[in-house]
Amino acid sequence: xxxGCFAGLVIDADKMLLIASxxxxxxxxxxxxxxxxxxxxxxxxxxxxxxxxxxxxxVVLTTDAACGIACMPCANNLANLIALxxxxxxxxxxxxxxxxxxxxxxxxxxxxxxxNAHITRFVGRYSRNIGIKKPKVxxxxxxxPVAFSFKxxxxxxxxxxxxxxxxxxxxxxxxxLHELGHxxxxxxxxSMSFSLFRIFSPLSLLARFHHDVDGEELYADGFAAKLQxxxxxxxxxxxxxxxxxxxxxxxxxx
Amino acid sequence: xxxxxxxxxxxxxxxTFLSPLETDVLTxxxxxxxxxxxxxxxxxxxxxxxxxxxxxxxxxRLHQKGIVRRAIEDGRGGGHYIYSPRTSRHEFEESxxxxxxxxxxxxxGPVAANYFYKRFSKKE
Numbered sequence: 346x347x348x349g350c351f352a353g354l355v356i357d358a359d360k361m362l363l364i365a366s367x368x369x370x371x372x373x374x375x376x377x378x379x380x381x382x383x384x385x386x387x388x389x390x391x392x393x394x395x396x397x398x399x400x401x402x403x404v405v406l407t408t409d410a411a412c413g414i415a416c417m418p419c420a421n422n423l424a425n426l427i428a429l430x431x432x433x434x435x436x437x438x439x440x441x442x443x444x445x446x447x448x449x450x451x452x453x454x455x456x457x458x459x460x461n462a463h464i465t466r467f468v469g470r471y472s473r474n475i476g477i478k479k480p481k482v483x484x485x486x487x488x489x490p491v492a493f494s495f496k497x498x499x500x501x502x503x504x505x506x507x508x509x510x511x512x513x514x515x516x517x518x519x520x521x522l523h524e525l526g527h528x529x530x531x532x533x534x535x536s537m538s539f540s541l542f543r544i545f546s547p548l549s550l551l552a553r554f555h556h557d558v559d560g561e562e563l564y565a566d567g568f569a570a571k572l573q574x575x576x577x578x579x580x581x582x583x584x585x586x587x588x589x590x591x592x593x594x595x596x597x598x599x
Numbered sequence: 600x601x602x603x604x605x606x607x608x609x610x611x612x613x614x615t616f617l618s619p620l621e622t623d624v625l626t627x628x629x630x631x632x633x634x635x636x637x638x639x640x641x642x643x644x645x646x647x648x649x650x651x652x653x654x655x656x657x658x659x660r661l662h663q664k665g666i667v668r669r670a671i672e673d674g675r676g677g678g679h680y681i682y683s684p685r686t687s688r689h690e691f692e693e694s695x696x697x698x699x700x701x702x703x704x705x706x707x708g709p710v711a712a713n714y715f716y717k718r719f720s721k722k723e
Binding site: 459464486 | 652655659679
């Protein structure tokens with residue numbers, strides 16, 4: 346029989362216990378994330394722990410249905426299901442962390458690695474000074490003033506052409522130092538993880554983590570100001586970015 | 600080329616279609632033919648006070664409207680945009696007139712076509 350093995354999803358007491366335990370662990374990791382002041386590494390670990398526990402029951406039930414349809418002995422066998430579902434969840438979690446978000450920026454935005462000698466020399470010099478691996482610097486085809494960076498397998502920094510258009514040399518250096526500050530603290534991994542958490546976790550609506558992201562921004566600002574020995578350039582760069590946003594409404598009704 | 604959304608008949612020339620600052624930026628670009636945002640800003644700054652960021656926004660808007668083209672030049676100063684007009688000023692103004700006439704014909708059909716025929720045959 347083609348569909349004969351699949352008699353619908355049976356959620357027995359064992360599966361209910363598994364779902365409840367997994368959901369409880371997802372809540373516990375979320376509370377720990379919110380409650381304690383932790384290192385970046387610990388926060389990232391908790392975010393992925395939370396995502397894995399939140400998704401685990403869905404993966405178990407999907408695997409159960411797939412085993413049933415394929416007439417495999419893993420159907421309705423909890424030990425087998427866990428053995429199959431756990432590595433699958435881990436695999437998808439890792440793929441999301443290391444490929445989905447960086448891949449989105451790498452493959453779906455028009456960008457190229459800059460050949461600008463000043464930027465590459467500046468990034469190289471300061472990366473050495475602060476003891477991090479030199480990131481590749483990409484220019485993205487975007488008129489909005491945008492700068493961001495992240496680290497998965499390699500460090501990458503993205504600067505928009507619009508940002509370079511409107512900032513002076515020192516202001517651009519301040520923005521680059523701000524991004525290097527993020528890379529040094531591995532904050533990009535944290536903000537990327539929070540993005541994944543907001544997109545995929547059903548519990549993300551219950552928790553807000555603005556203070557973590559704001560704290561990282563303040564750290565990166567302080568980092569740039571310390572290296573430049575003034576916060577003048579960073580402030581002026583931020584003012585121009587704000588001005589760009591407010592200029593967007595000029596003559597809109599024409 | 601140009602698709603008119605709204606036409607301001609109380610204004611003259613390109614301002615019937617563009618905002619005053621967009622018009623100034625485009626006029627400066629016609630003069631320079633090919634320029635960076637800050638070069639256009641410098642030229643405009645000789646006549647009026649305008650922020651570099653406002654010029655950048657206007658150029659982006661003109662690009663979105665398909666009036667100017669841009670390319671990233673990864674030169675010594677680093678991946679900035681170089682803007683240039685898509686057509687000559689004459690061709691651009693002609694396309695505004697063409698679109699306006701087409702819209703009148705589409706909206707009023709034979710009435711508009713008849714009117715144009717009578718109006719221009721009278722002058723011959």
